[in-house]
Amino acid sequence: MQETQGVSGRHSLTELKTLLSRVATTDENLVQLARTRNDVLRHSSETGDTLLQFTSSTAGHTERQTAMAQERTALTREQTRLSTRSTELANIRTELGRERTTLANQRTDLAVARTDMARRRTSLAEGRTGFAQMRTRLAEERTGLASNRTELARERNRLAVDRTQFSVRRTDLAEERNHLAVTRTVRARARTKLSWQRTELARERTHLAFLRTGLSLLTLGIVFFRYFGVSWWSIFDVALILGSVFLIVQGASGYWKTHRRVQALEGLISGDEGFRDLETG
Structure with a gap:
């Protein structure tokens, strides 16, 4: 019984200690809450002041925001x-x-054409070299031909003298030919x-032949008529x-x-003059 009471007393003391601890903790919490409330009130006062400042700043910012909105609208239009x-x-x-692609293609074509022209220019240069060599050879031949031409010029002068003599002779022969042409005419x-x-x-000889034939036939007809007399053959x-009479008359x-x-x-x-020339000759 005493043990039971002792246990109950210890249990009560424990609960009391617990309650005291809880009360102490609660008081501390209350004190802490009071401090916190004071801090909150002070902070609320500061926040009110800050809110007033923020409200004033917000109004300024609102005006600036309106201006910026207008500017943004203008910028949006400008952006559009x-x-x-x-x-x-x-x-x-x-x-x-x-166009650049087209020009690039044209440039490529021009490059190809330039390459072809370069090849052609090389070929023409080779041809020009060949022509230069040919020109040198022809110049040498021209020099030889010039020498031959000089010799031929001398020969031509000599032949010109002979030609002059032959021309005089030809003139004489032409005059003689004209005279012979007149004579020939x-x-x-x-x-x-x-x-x-x-x-x-x-x-005339033909008509005499007709006359002779007519006389012969007339003689023959008279002979026949005299020889045979009058008959059917008459x-x-x-x-x-x-x-024969007709032939004699015509002849x-x-x-x-x-x-x-x-x-x-x-x-x-x-x-006629021709016969006089013949008689003179």
């Missing part, structure tokens, strides 16, 4: 304009890039007249006699006309 301009410049840059006219005379004499004899008339033309031609021939 610059963006549009940047887009245009980007398009221009793209076009310039394409006169002789040609005389020959033409003689040809006419020969033609007329041939016609028709042939009469036809033969009439034909006589033609001979008379031709004989007169022959006499006229003889008068012309006797007065």
Whole structure:
């Protein structure tokens, strides 16, 4: 029983100590809270002052923010304009890039053409060297030809003298040829007249042949008529006699006309210069 009471007393003391400790702790906490409240109140006062300052600063900042907002709006518009301009410049840059590519291709083509021209220039230089050598050789040949030309000039002078002599001789021969041409013309006219005379004499001879044939046939017809008398063959004899009479008439008339033309031609021939030259010769 006493032990139970002793245990209960110790337990009560422990609880009391615990409560005292808790009370002490609570008091300390209260003191700490009071201090904290005082600090908070002081800090609140400071915060109020700071808040007033901050409010004033906020109003100033608000005004500045409004100005900055307006400036930002202007900058936004400027940025939009610059963006549009940047887009245009980007398009221009793209076009310039394409043009640069085209120019690069042209430059490549020009480089290839330049290479070809360089090769061609080298080939032309080689050809020029060959032509220079040929020119040297031709110059040497020209020198030799100049010497030959000098010799030929001397020969030409000598031949010119001979040509002058031959020209004088040719002039004399030309005059003689002209004289012979005149003589030939006169002789040609005389020959033409003689040809006419020969033609007329041939016609005269032909008409005489007709006349002779007609007389022969007339004689033959008379002989047949006298020998055989009148019969059926007398028709042939009469036809033969009439034909012979026709031949005699044609031959006589033609001979008379031709004989007169022959006499006229003889008068012309006797007065021709060609025949006088022949008579003189």
